[in-house]
Amino acid sequence: xxxxxxxxxxxxxxxGKKLTVTCSQNMNHEYMSWYRxxxxxxxxxxxxxxxxxVTDKGDVPEGYKVSRKEKRNFPLILESPSPNQTSLYxxxxxxxxxxxxxxxxxxxTRLTVV
Amino acid sequence: DQQVKQNSPSLSVxxxxxxxxxxxxxNSMFDYFLWYKKYPAEGPTFLISISSIKDKNEDGRFTVxxxxxxxxxxxxxxxxxxxxxxxxxxxxxxxxxxxxxxTFGTGTQLKVEL
Numbered sequence: 001x002x003x004x005x006x007x008x009x010x011x012x013x014x015x016g017k018k019l020t021v022t023c024s025q026n027m028n029h030e031y032m033s034w035y036r037x038x039x040x041x042x043x044x045x046x047x048x049x050x051x052x053x054v055t056d057k058g059d060v061p062e063g064y065k066v067s068r069k070e071k072r073n074f075p076l077i078l079e080s081p082s083p084n085q086t087s088l089y090x091x092x093x094x095x096x097x098x099x100x101x102x103x104x105x106x107x108x109t110r111l112t113v114v
Numbered sequence: 115d116q117q118v119k120q121n122s123p124s125l126s127v128x129x130x131x132x133x134x135x136x137x138x139x140x141n142s143m144f145d146y147f148l149w150y151k152k153y154p155a156e157g158p159t160f161l162i163s164i165s166s167i168k169d170k171n172e173d174g175r176f177t178v179x180x181x182x183x184x185x186x187x188x189x190x191x192x193x194x195x196x197x198x199x200x201x202x203x204x205x206x207x208x209x210x211x212x213x214x215x216x217t218f219g220t221g222t223q224l225k226v227e228l
Contacts, residue, residue, distance in 0.1 A: 004157070031214045042120075042220035043158070043203060050214070058215075090157055094214060102148055103216060105157030 002027045006091050006106035013081055013113055021076045021109050023091030030096035032074040033058070033103070034066065036087040043090065049074055050096060081113040117141045118206050120219035127226050133191040135222050137204030140185065144206040148216065149178060149189050152201045161202075162189070194226045 004025045013019055025032065033048040035058075045058030049068040063085055065077040074093075078085060088110050092103035119138045127133045137147075145166040150158035164171040164178045164187070171178050177190045191198055204219040 033215075035218075040123075040220060042116075042118075043205075043218035045215065045217075048215065092157075096214060098214075102150075102160030102163065103158075105159070107155070107157050 002104065004091055004093055004104050004106040006089075006109050008109060009107065010110050011112070013111070015082055015113055016080050019078050019081060019111075021078075021089060021091075021111070023074045023076065023106060024072050025074075025091075025093040025104070026072065027093060027104065028071065029093035029104075030071070032068070032091065032093045034064070034074070034076050035090045035092065036060065037090065037108075038087050046076070046089075078111075081111075083113050085111065086113050087111060115140075116220070117144075118204055118217050118219040120202075120204055120222050122222050123220070124223040124225070127194045127224065129196060129226055129228050130193045133189075133194045133198065133224055133226070135189040135191075135202050135204075135224065137187045137189075137219055138185055139187075139206050141206070141208065141217075142185075143208040144217075146207045147178070147180060147187050148205045148207070149176075150203040150205060150218075152203065152221070158203055191224075194224075196226050196228060199224055199226045 007022045030051045034046040035043040044060045047066040049055045091106040094103045148163040149161040151161045152158040162176050180187045201221045203221045205216040
């Protein structure tokens with residue numbers, strides 16, 4: 001089954017404790033992206049990657065890092081999480097240049113930073 | 115700067131009636147528009163899209179209308195069913211082939227009542 005898999009689904013952590021949210025896709029998509037969803041703000045892009053070793057900032061990159069060492073994986077790293085990073089996070093993928101065909105999204109990771 | 119706006123946070127409709135969800139955008143470079151549907155605890159799923167060279171696209175009960183001069187699009191669901199109750203996000207992309215970055219609106223919670 002074609003899918004984007006995120007882990008964990010839920011995470012509660014403390015301020016300053018480094019964490020990684022994993023994302024993996026099995027569709028051989030070049031393009032991968034991370035979004036966060038917040039009430040009243042919709043989905044905002046954090047980082048994206050157009051291929052292996054090619055990453056770039058989205059609209060709200062502060063406090064986040066990503067890496068793309070393999071085509072299928074695109075982890076999101078919070079080196080020193082803060083309470084304002086409490087949010088619902090989604091990983092998405094698509095074929096390059098085919099954004100109009102829509103993304104495939106993961107099921108989401110609900111992160112709480114206390 | 116919210117380039118894609120959904121001014122109605124919620125909408126309630128009776129089963130069998132028409133649901134109309136609205137979306138406005140400000141960026142003239144957008145040339146593909148998409149609607150996503152999101153159920154609780156799931157990632158958004160692609161519903162329907164429209165290219166800027168068209169003014170209407172239909173897929174079963176779902177029709178998207180685009181008014182380029184007004185920078186406005188709408189999603190019509192006829193007839194509405196209880197299973198349509200979800201959050202609907204409008205999204206837009208720019209560039210050849212639709213590009214890859216999707217800019218999302220804030221979402222509209224649709225509730226279809228029996």
